[in-house]
Amino acid sequence: MGCGTSKVLPEPPKDVHLDLVKKVEPYTGYKNDIYKHFIKGDGDAIKSAIPSPPCHTNPLVEQPEPRKNRVAKYRAKFDPRVTAKYDIKALIGRGSFSRVVRVEHKATKQPYAIKLIETKYREGREVCESELCVLRRVRHTNIIQLIEVFETQERVYMVMELATGGELFDRIIAKGSFTERDATRVLQMVLDGVKYLHTLGITHRDLKPENLLYYHPGMDSKIMITDFGLASARKKGDDCLMKTTCGTPEYIAPEILVRKPYTNSVDMWALGVISYILLSGTMPFEDDNRTRLYRQILKGKYSYSGEPWPSVSNLAKDFIDRLLTVDPNDRMTALQALKHPWVVTMAASSSMKNLHRSISQNLLKRASSRCQSTKSAQSTRSSRSTKSNKSRRVRERELRELNLRYQQQYNG
Structure with a gap:
């Protein structure tokens, strides 16, 4: 969500960035x-989209192929x-x-x-x-x-398969109306897919809105989970614990950050983040500074302030709270999430207020600010090049200290 998000990839090899394809553009003819x-x-x-060059060209200048x-x-x-x-x-x-x-x-x-x-x-x-x-x-x-x-x-x-319906949040922005019932329909489909993966011993490890695509542009389209470049598949009898640090920063679970062996519950944390965005258009954990962002995640520190949260039901917030739980043992599984009253009743007892305006404004505002910060970072990158190694070492030291501190608290 937004053009400034990057993945945290598996550590070995450290010098490689796997920029996997995030979306498939819809084909409209x-x-x-x-x-x-x-x-x-x-x-x-085959016709060129670029105007034809003038007839008189300089023979000494190499012409485009x-x-x-x-x-x-x-x-x-x-x-x-x-x-x-x-x-x-x-x-x-x-x-x-x-x-x-x-x-x-x-x-x-x-x-x-x-x-x-x-x-x-x-x-x-x-x-x-x-x-x-x-x-x-x-x-x-x-x-x-x-x-x-x-x-x-x-x-x-x-x-x-070719998914032509676009990304989840692009559809929400274009839709014109979005209620808690709409959110539960989306989450039911995603949870069904995640439950199936977990039953097979597969952990996606990079669940986020960009990897949730609509199959076709129609209103009745299903949601599809895509991009399995970071997924981990385990056979029956294998150790179910994973140790590789990977994912997308804003969606990474606390246990990955403290470098503890983890299970498929990391996908459920990511679904908690997605649910929060789905109902508000904002991120539960967000900071341009990676260390501060990780500190928020490790504390499980988020709030329900600002629009449209006053219009969101307590049952929906309870659903999110049971996913954004720092201790993975207390976090809902995919099956438990599917049985949560908010999902089972399709938000029947919740407010049917249209949340679209607030969600769309927040999504567009965030996308704009992320793009601006990316452009700003690119324009100043050359002037910072001499300081980059030093600042990287400082960040790494801060993160190590932060990890150590929270690991001690976590184990205590």
């Missing part, structure tokens, strides 16, 4: 397709087995080791997404193996489905 001038189906004329050649080179990256079965339509996302393209099955005309992962790099190979390990095991209506896989020596092509 070529009329509104921002990629329509980039790639079209085989046999279509014709768009047709660029498209041909792009298509050439795909294994012939893939292009024999699918028409490549558009690039819709990119990460450090991956590209995601919208494709169309030649026989059925069904749209899909293909995630192309470069496995010649060790890090890309590890991400690919982790994601495939999970997706090959799951079949659930609220989890993005893997259709088939093509593998070569240097690349893996994962054909997946």
Whole structure:
């Protein structure tokens, strides 16, 4: 949520940033397709979105490569087995080791997404193996489905369902009305998916609004859980405890921060954060300073002040409180959350007041401030480069001291 959020990734290797694809853009036809001038189906004329250069060009200046050649080179990256079965339509996302393209099955005309992962790099190979390990095991209506896989020596092509309905909060902003009952409908679908994952021994470890997508633009669309790049899959009989520090800062559970072995209850903490945002458009824990942010999380310090909280029911707040519990042993499981009275009754005893205006204003305000702070950080980055190593060491020392202090309290 917002353009300034970054992941905390698994520690080894420390110098690698796995920028996984966060969303799939909805396909609304070529009329509104921002990629329509980039790639079209085989046999279509390719027109440049950029005005043609003037006839008189300087022969000494190297001219841009014709768009047709660029498209041909792009298509050439795909294994012939893939292009024999699918028409490549558009690039819709990119990460450090991956590209995601919208494709169309030649026989059925069904749209899909293909995630192309470069496995010649060790890090890309590890991400690919982790994601495939999970997706090959799951079949659930609220989890993005893997259709088939093509593998070569240097690349893996994962054909997946294409979610065209957009991100959860984009839909809320566009909707015009949003009540507690709407929130419980969303959470029921997400909790169903999470309960299924936990039953299989799978912990997502990066649940957040950006990874919850609507399957199609219609009002009756289901929600789908996506992006399993940080997921952990355990077989029966395996030690259920995990130790890797990873996730997205604002959604990380306290036990991960104090470097204690943890369980799938970290997903439930993240769902508590999502529930809080869902009902207010604000974050329960937020600070541009990472150490202060972690201090808030470790204390479980959040409040219900400001709009629209006075209009939100006590039952909804109780639901959040039972998820944002610092001690993971006291935190609700997915099954317990599904049985919470607020969810079971679909907020029947709650106020049906439209929370949309406050939620939308808060979401848009936060997105704007995060984008501004990101731009500001980028503009001053060069002037801070000489101080970066020193400030990093200071932050690391502060975080170590903070972790030690709270670990002592936690164990006590």
